[in-house]
Amino acid sequence: MSYSDSDSSSSYGGGEYKNFKQISRERLLHEMLRSAKTGSSKSTWKVLIMDKLTVKIMSYSCKMADITQEGVSLVEDIHKRRQPLPSMDAIYFIQPTKENVIMFLSDMSGRSPLYKKAFVFFSSPISRELVSHIKKDATVLPRIGALREMNLEYFAIDSQGFVTDNERALEELFCDEENTRKGDACLNVMATRIATVFASLREFPFVRYRAAKSLDAMTMTTFRDLIPTKLAAGVWNHLVKYKQTIENFPQTETCELLILDRSVDQIAPIIHEWxxxxxxxxxxxxxxxxxxxxxxxxxxxxxxxxxxxxxxxxxxxx
Incomplete structure (x- = not known):
């Protein structure tokens, strides 16, 4: 899916310096909420609909007053029953999951949609299968004002830091009994969310990591040994796609991303205690x-x- 940047000149690049949290805030307010004011939309106030994860993404970067100032009068949970507001437009900021897409289609299909028009923004790349599923509903398509990938799926906890909300990563990656399926799924989520950080910063990094090394030819390489390699490959695959889909994304490397195992990053536990x-x-x-x-x-x-x-x-x- 293509990506459009409505305000790249003011949010990124060589102008006024903005820290990481400010960049995330401007993308959510200007690139997403403000863009829904343009085009064929004439409504003054809109409804903002999010899921559990995107609510947290928004709350870490923006205050309610910021959202209201951009024309949002009501914030709703996509998974809860909602009152029909057929005279108002809706902005969806959701993860590109099958469940969310089904809920969105349910809201906007048929003779009596919940909202007048829908501006849909996905927090990370959406699969072609789900896009095709949306296109199949002929009643929904005329009611879509925007269908875009925001590529913003992290929590900007402060001006320089972020987390990806993988609370079960330690268990799923390093438990006593290896579960490759769960481990790969966890790494895929981590890679997707880390890559969206670079989508926001408009940076294309060299991805460096520590490769697994066997002691000898008889030593088996385990899933744990391959975690840095798998995570690095996942991040890189997303970055390569960004070069083709994100406007003004760098075509050559601009910085470095180091993926380190805790055994390598020995200073982290010490700094942690300070x-x-x-x-x-x-x-x-x-x-x-x-x-x-x-x-x-x-x-x-x-x-x-x-x-x-x-x-x-x-x-x-x-």
């Missing part, structure tokens, strides 16, 4: 960057729950 962020995540039961704790009630009643956000502007990080 950071306030790491201490909080080790010692507290956190949900993302949110920590809930109890404080004594001022009225003498039961303790009150208070939410604390761990962010870059937290005074303890200074």
């Amino acid at each position: 950071t306030y962020d790491a201490i909080c995540r080790d010692l507290l039961n956190m949900e993302g960057n949110k920590y809930v704790h109890e404080v004594p009630s001022k009225t003498g009643g039961p303790p009150e729950k208070k939410e604390v956000l761990l962010e870059e502007h937290d005074s303890y990080l200074a």
Whole structure:
């Protein structure tokens, strides 16, 4: 699927410096939400529909006030029952899964669609099979205002860092009983999401990794030995496709990506112990960057729950 960049000159390139989180924010607000204001769409306000993952992607980069300013009056979950709003346009920011595509088609097909027009943005590349599935529904096609790949499937946790939300990666890649199918699926997700980081940065890296080395000809190479190789190959395959599908994407290498096993990256565990962020995540039961704790009630009643956000502007990080 082709990719179009509606604001590449202001978001990327040699102009004003923008950190990683700012780039992610501008892509979501300008390239996605603002682009739905153009063309044949005349509606002032729109509905933003997301799934569980894309809600977190959006929340890490944007505030609700940012979204509202771009013309979104309502945010909905694609997997929950929703009220029909046939006079309003909808912006879908979803993963390109079969389940999400079926839900989208259900919303927009037939004589009484939920929304007037749909602007669909996928967080990562969509398969040809799913695109063909969308094209088969003749009632839906005239109601689609945009069908694009955003290639933005990571959490921008701060100005320089991101995570790919693979909480079960350690278990699926390094458990006692090797499961190649689960391991390959996990690596594929990781590779896809890491590649979308470079899609946002408009960088085409040299991908460097440590290849598996057998001690001798009789030693069997295990799945664990091949993890860096498989991950590097997955990232590279996506980057090569970006050269053909993303406008203004570099055609030659511009930076380097190092894929290191923890046994090679020996400094990481030491640096980990020096950071306030790491201490909080080790010692507290956190949900993302949110920590809930109890404080004594001022009225003498039961303790009150208070939410604390761990962010870059937290005074303890200074």
